[in-house]
Amino acid sequence: PVAWGYEGDIGPCNWHKYFPKAGGKRQSPIDIDTSATQYDGSFKPLRIHYDSHMCSSLTNNGHTFCMSVNSDQCNLSGGPLEDKYRLLQFHCHWGSDDTKGSEHTVDGHQYAAELHLVHWNTDKFKSADEAIEKNQGIAVLTAFIKAGKEHRGWNHVLSHFKDIKKVQGTSTVNEDFNPKCLLPENQTDYWTYEGSLTTPPCHESVRFIIFKEVVEVSSEQLAQFRSLCVCSSRKRDTGEDEHLVDNFRPIQPLNGRVVKASFQ
Ligand SMILES: CCN[C@H]1CN(CCOCC)S(=O)(=O)c2sc(S(N)(=O)=O)cc21
Numbered sequence: 001p002v003a004w005g006y007e008g009d010i011g012p013c014n015w016h017k018y019f020p021k022a023g024g025k026r027q028s029p030i031d032i033d034t035s036a037t038q039y040d041g042s043f044k045p046l047r048i049h050y051d052s053h054m055c056s057s058l059t060n061n062g063h064t065f066c067m068s069v070n071s072d073q074c075n076l077s078g079g080p081l082e083d084k085y086r087l088l089q090f091h092c093h094w095g096s097d098d099t100k101g102s103e104h105t106v107d108g109h110q111y112a113a114e115l116h117l118v119h120w121n122t123d124k125f126k127s128a129d130e131a132i133e134k135n136q137g138i139a140v141l142t143a144f145i146k147a148g149k150e151h152r153g154w155n156h157v158l159s160h161f162k163d164i165k166k167v168q169g170t171s172t173v174n175e176d177f178n179p180k181c182l183l184p185e186n187q188t189d190y191w192t193y194e195g196s197l198t199t200p201p202c203h204e205s206v207r208f209i210i211f212k213e214v215v216e217v218s219s220e221q222l223a224q225f226r227s228l229c230v231c232s233s234r235k236r237d238t239g240e241d242e243h244l245v246d247n248f249r250p251i252q253p254l255n256g257r258v259v260k261a262s263f264q
């Protein structure tokens with residue numbers, strides 16, 4: 001597999017050389033210009049049904065932490081979606097400090113981090129591997145994160161981070177944990193548009209659903225995101241660990257796409 005990252009020669013400006021979709025016309029993330037969004041009154045209520053007995057495993061894949069879920073009871077439908085989608089995994093993007101880290105921006109404002117709950121279309125496709133390449137294959141529920149009061153739900157995830165500090169570390173999460181607790185209270189106000197995976201291979205298969213309400217976590221909790229390392233061994237020369245930070249892709253051209261709003 002081709003190595004890619006967020007800085008230097010393997011950074012986002014060069015992804016298109018090995019991952020041609022990265023140069024496509026409906027790429028993500030984007031800036032949400034709230035003066036140009038269009039209210040769509042036709043959306044049905046979003047239906048987010050997760051069970052909390054889903055056993056899952058947390059991995060550091062060198063690009064983010066990834067909580068993979070293997071429960072067929074975690075489903076998403078309604079809102080702008082025509083089909084039923086199943087939760088595959090969730091992960092985040094964050095910065096080297098609290099002033100940056102989100103992938104999408106709102107009127108040019110970047111948040112400290114961004115949560116992605118990734119779902120695949122089980123009505124149209126037989127596997128996630130198939131769905132990630134197809135239009136309408138993926139739906140990503142997205143919440144912005146800012147520094148503020150401590151978020152107790154996040155501690156269930158962060159308590160496993162010591163096991164995944166190094167790349168390819170994996171930890172099994174068995175306790176009753178429902179990822180719905182990571183979403184904002186208001187789940188009726190969101191923006192939505194058609195985009196892509198924000199990492200290689202950048203398939204243009206994603207419907208983003210981005211909540212307007214921002215979730216607060218403490219600065220100490222954000223610092224724990226930054227405790228993850230990007231490699232499995234110590235850096236050769238300095239002997240220092242290289243920490244996983246600024247794992248967000250720059251915003252991409254809208255190319256005429258319209259961002260819809262579920263609220264006026
Ligand atoms: C580091 C690789 N990130 C990929 C991994 N997956 C692709 C391969 O899937 C195999 C079944 S994914 O579909 O889970 C996915 S969603 C997003 S994002 N940031 O746009 O929400 C990135 C990625």
Ligand SMILES: [Zn+2]
Pocket residue numbers: 091092093116198
């Ligand atoms: Zn993501």
